Amino acid sequence: xxxxxxxxxxxxxxxxxxxxxxxxxxxxxxxxxxxxxxxxxxxxxxxxxxxxxxxxxxxxxxxxxxxxxxxxxxxxxxxxxxxxxxxxxxxxxxxxxxxxxxxxxxxxxxxxxxxxxxxxxxxxxxxxxxxxxxxxxxxxxxxxxxxxxxxxxxxxxxxxxxxxxxxxxxxxxxxxxxxxxxxxxxxxxxxxxxxxxxxxxxxxxx
Amino acid sequence: xxxxxxxxxxxxxxxxxxxxxxxxxxxxxxxxxxxxxxxxxxxxxxxxxxxxxxxxxxxxxxxxxxxxxxxxxxxxxxxxxxxxxxxxxxxxxxxxxxxxxxxxxxxxxxxxxxxxxxxxxxxxxxxxxxxxxxxxxxxxxxxxxxxxxxxxxxxxxxxxxxxxxxxxxxxxxxxxxxxxxxxxxxxxxxxxxxxxxxxxxxxxxxxxxxxxxxxxxxxxxxxxxxxxxxxxxxxxxxxxxxxxxxxxxxxxxxxxxxxxxxxxxxxxxxxxxxxxxxxxxxxxxxxxxxxxxxxxxxxxxxxxxxxxxxxxxxxxxxxxxxxxxxxxxxxxxxxxxxxxxxxxxxxxxxxxxxxxxxxxxxxxxxxxxxxxxxxxxxxxxxxxxxxxxxxxxxxxxxxxxxxxxxxxxxxxxxxxxxxxxxxxxxxxxxxxxx
Numbered sequence: 001x002x003x004x005x006x007x008x009x010x011x012x013x014x015x016x017x018x019x020x021x022x023x024x025x026x027x028x029x030x031x032x033x034x035x036x037x038x039x040x041x042x043x044x045x046x047x048x049x050x051x052x053x054x055x056x057x058x059x060x061x062x063x064x065x066x067x068x069x070x071x072x073x074x075x076x077x078x079x080x081x082x083x084x085x086x087x088x089x090x091x092x093x094x095x096x097x098x099x100x101x102x103x104x105x106x107x108x109x110x111x112x113x114x115x116x117x118x119x120x121x122x123x124x125x126x127x128x129x130x131x132x133x134x135x136x137x138x139x140x141x142x143x144x145x146x147x148x149x150x151x152x153x154x155x156x157x158x159x160x161x162x163x164x165x166x167x168x169x170x171x172x173x174x175x176x177x178x179x180x181x182x183x184x185x186x187x188x189x190x191x192x193x194x195x196x197x198x199x200x201x202x203x204x205x206x
Numbered sequence: 207x208x209x210x211x212x213x214x215x216x217x218x219x220x221x222x223x224x225x226x227x228x229x230x231x232x233x234x235x236x237x238x239x240x241x242x243x244x245x246x247x248x249x250x251x252x253x254x255x256x257x258x259x260x261x262x263x264x265x266x267x268x269x270x271x272x273x274x275x276x277x278x279x280x281x282x283x284x285x286x287x288x289x290x291x292x293x294x295x296x297x298x299x300x301x302x303x304x305x306x307x308x309x310x311x312x313x314x315x316x317x318x319x320x321x322x323x324x325x326x327x328x329x330x331x332x333x334x335x336x337x338x339x340x341x342x343x344x345x346x347x348x349x350x351x352x353x354x355x356x357x358x359x360x361x362x363x364x365x366x367x368x369x370x371x372x373x374x375x376x377x378x379x380x381x382x383x384x385x386x387x388x389x390x391x392x393x394x395x396x397x398x399x400x401x402x403x404x405x406x407x408x409x410x411x412x413x414x415x416x417x418x419x420x421x422x423x424x425x426x427x428x429x430x431x432x433x434x435x436x437x438x439x440x441x442x443x444x445x446x447x448x449x450x451x452x453x454x455x456x457x458x459x460x461x462x463x464x465x466x467x468x469x470x471x472x473x474x475x476x477x478x479x480x481x482x483x484x485x486x487x488x489x490x491x492x493x494x495x496x497x498x499x500x501x502x503x504x505x506x507x508x509x510x511x512x513x514x515x516x517x518x519x520x521x522x523x524x525x526x527x528x529x530x531x532x533x534x535x536x537x538x539x540x541x542x543x544x545x546x547x548x549x550x551x552x553x554x555x556x557x558x559x560x561x562x563x564x565x566x567x568x569x570x571x572x573x574x575x576x577x578x579x580x581x582x583x584x585x586x587x588x589x590x591x592x593x594x595x596x597x598x599x600x601x602x603x604x605x606x607x608x609x610x611x612x613x614x615x616x617x618x619x620x621x622x623x624x625x626x627x628x629x630x631x632x633x634x635x636x637x638x639x640x
Contacts, residue, residue: 018368020325020409026390027373031332052390065392065553067374068332080333084294085497086452088543089535122376122547123294124333127452127527128459137335169335169371176346180355181324181364 035168090130212464257432264417283411303337307344313421395607439465495524498612501619542570559610576636590614
């Protein structure tokens with residue numbers, strides 16, 4: 001019995017097929033698991049382990065290395081406020097303090113209504129529009145307290161449901177085709193090329 | 207005066223509202239370079255890139271052509287494109303993947319053809335949700351028009367391209383850590399030697415890792431020739447380069463600038479670029495190439511934007527990001543925040559980096575927030591010296607990767623340039639600007 005919804009399961013299977021080794025699909029699969037559950041549940045981790053030929057302990061150990069993966073439930077919207085150098089100069093710390101008040105949750109915590117989790121982010125690479133705020137890793141370009149409040153109001157009302165989908169970085173990333181260069185063929189081409197080069201090098205050496 | 211007559215090589219489309227679409231890309235000459243490359247011998251494509259003297263745009267500045275030529279003896283198995291841009295204040299790859307994903311994809315296929323690699327992975331930072339969408343769409347489109355896939359554009363070359371998302375770890379920008387992440391593991395940099403993934407890379411096979419901006423230059427180089435690229439800039443720093451300008455300037459942003467022909471002053475003050483410091487304040491200091499780079503004072507504003515020019519003065523152009531500090535910026539706070547970043551992002555494998563970064567961060571925190579001591583500055587420098595002995599440039603390395611040896615840069619710079627500010631923090635019992 002699959003824990004993943006059939007569409008997520010289907011996407012997982014497609015993703016695994018893109019890599020020479022199943023384990024390489026670890027990060028994308030964890031994003032997909034998070035897309036369904038909002039965080040990495042025990043069931044989601046077990047299914048990723050099955051799909052990548054690893055163990056749940058191995059999956060958890062890998063996931064815990066990466067900031068984007070949540071091993072505990074988070075709010076529908078994860079709000080990341082950057083305070084790194086460019087944002088620090090532009091008032092990132094003040095924005096983080098404002099966000100805590102506006103969202104009603106402390107840094108690292110989730111608001112009582114389960115809507116928001118607040119994170120302090122490292123540089124999010126949007127430094128010309130500092131301080132930088134992302135919601136579920138979408139840039140919301142809220143550089144002032146008023147703009148931030150406006151974004152929060154829109155998130156609460158559902159006006160941004162399309163621009164800021166819940167959880168996961170791959171929500172709208174869908175590959176439309178499978179691999180085409182066919183690995184066997186490519187390996188053969190490569191072996192031939194290797195032989196030709198070896199012959200040429202041998203000739204050159206003599 | 208800034209030199210503005212160089213062509214825009216990688217940002218020509220960036221200003222257009224639909225710059226990321228296939229239709230716009232094809233209308234502006236897209237995929238003509240790939241068609242041209244496919245009529246050439248792969249070795250000749252590589253030679254053009256060699257002739258361009260294109261330095262890698264990821265941070266280390268290693269010549270792309272030389273990276274490739276290390277592999278000509280044995281066939282390469284994989285090409286991996288590094289789009290895990292996370293160096294603080296660097297946002298040029300973000301700009302490229304969102305605004306011109308097709309240019310990246312075309313460059314990637316050209317590189318793959320030159321290297322005769324049939325399997326490519328484009329690693330995009332996980333936090334770039336929109337960038338991931340755009341690059342995946344570009345790859346889908348490219349399959350659709352036959353630029354990727356089996357026997358592309360009716361040549362005998364076949365290639366697959368997979369877009370791989372990161373998941374939030376600065377260290378995965380280090381190429382061996384990136385490969386570990388691509389293998390589905392924790393992003394631990396690999397022990398050297400071998401120094402290059404060219405020897406042992408993805409799945410233990412020869413692998414080339416190139417940066418997003420490096421790849422994005424290739425369509426123009428193939429269309430116009432390596433010599434045309436090399437004619438721009440001067441010395442080893444050829445062509446144009448994207449600079450991400452941030453901090454206390456009027457117009458922060460990503461600007462494509464001809465290398466060497468322009469100076470830091472041009473970039474920061476010219477109306478076309480930064481348009482000066484906010485409120486006309488003087489520059490107190492600037493970071494010339496990402497937070498791993500030692501800082502410069504206003505005396506070096508007239509230094510040309512060239513790799514060797516900056517290297518000779520004891521810093522680096524690195525990831526191409528420039529942060530301007532003025533008197534409203536507390537240098538202790540800046541050094542503390544940068545160190546906090548390294549402490550948080552240290553992968554934890556090597557003791558000097560893991561323990562040193564946290565220790566340094568705590569000392570800087572107490573200086574900034576009250577509780578600093580006169581002897582703290584000596585303590586900071588001593589700790590830095592333990593991580594990168596001698597505190598010279600380029601730094602000595604005591605760790606597996608260069609994250610460790612990058613930690614002392616900001617601290618050493620801040621103390622050397624603004625020692626009085628540190629003592630003022632001790633006397634004042636915290637930050638005087640608070």
